[in-house]
Amino acid sequence: MLTLTSPVETPLHRIPAGVKLAALALFTLVLFQLSTPLALSLALVALIALSLTGGLRFARHGARMLRPLWPFVGLITLWHLWQDDLTAGAVILLRMTAAVAAANLVTMTTRLSDMITVLERLARPLAPLLPPRRLALAIALVIRFIPVLSDRTALLSQAWRARSPRKPGWRLAAPAALAALDDAEQVAAALRARGGTG
């Protein structure tokens, strides 16, 4: 399955995942201490420069990932134009964009396997409550069954279209949920037969 990790190799890809996550936490904390548009703009410029070290294609991909923010940017700009307080608006927007962009940058430059390794290390103190093997198995099951359930839903959709000119829409939810329930029972039986979840 596709992840959000960028296929373009950047120098940032080589930094260990734990270091990047710690840096992100620190950067986000600092971001919330800054309160002038100038300081926040500098933080955003630094992020853009960091993205550009991965080349133009990488930076453009990063910009695309910020698209869900634009409606909020529009609304906040209008609101602060109306309130005649553009400085406050700029602080909010710059901080929000920088925080999201920094987090996306870590996601884009870290492989799923490296993220899971960090997660396993972080989850170790929870071991008596949540055995690491069970967590790993749960993650693997979700990743494996998304395409399975997705194909099943596509088949249900085709079956619907063969009988009706209308779109199936929400009517797929019930059979899709039933398919998930049936698969869960079968996978549970299969796991038990192979010695359980350990």
Added chain:
Amino acid sequence: MERSLTHIALFAALIAVLGLVPPLYLAGAVPITAQTLGIMLCGTVLGARRGLLAVLLFLLLVALGLPLLSGGRGGLGVFVGPSAGFLVGFPLAAFVAGWIMERTTLPPFWAATAGGVIGGIGVMYLCGITGMAIVLNKTFAEASILALAFLPGDVIKAVLTGLVTQSIARARPAALLARA
């Protein structure tokens, strides 16, 4: 043990798959996705505790970098953006919906619809609007105007939660773990 684990994992996958269903557009602009329907079903079908865990597992995979949120969003960025409060509300909404399903003796349709309204609208909006108010630095009342556009869609989804839960209760009465 195995049954719990596989139900939690398979319903986490179901949330992701329902997020792939193309959204319906209300009044041409406001998207209604089936993803939150999946969140509510985790609660109403699996019950409070398993529903909560299924949604947490789903969010964990989103945080690890899988584009599973509707519209192909994902990664760490979504947890600091203006919609982050809604993500915090997801597991709580599933828990509350599951709790209502477990603790009431109403027929499945009414219990699940009530769960959809109280969990999917009440709890979800409380968390989501608080999140928007913090990120966008607005008062709760100002931020709630933004959420108002989604209200009609979420009322429809609460009823759909009831209808889907009811048809599951009819097709597989034993599989409705919330009522087991």
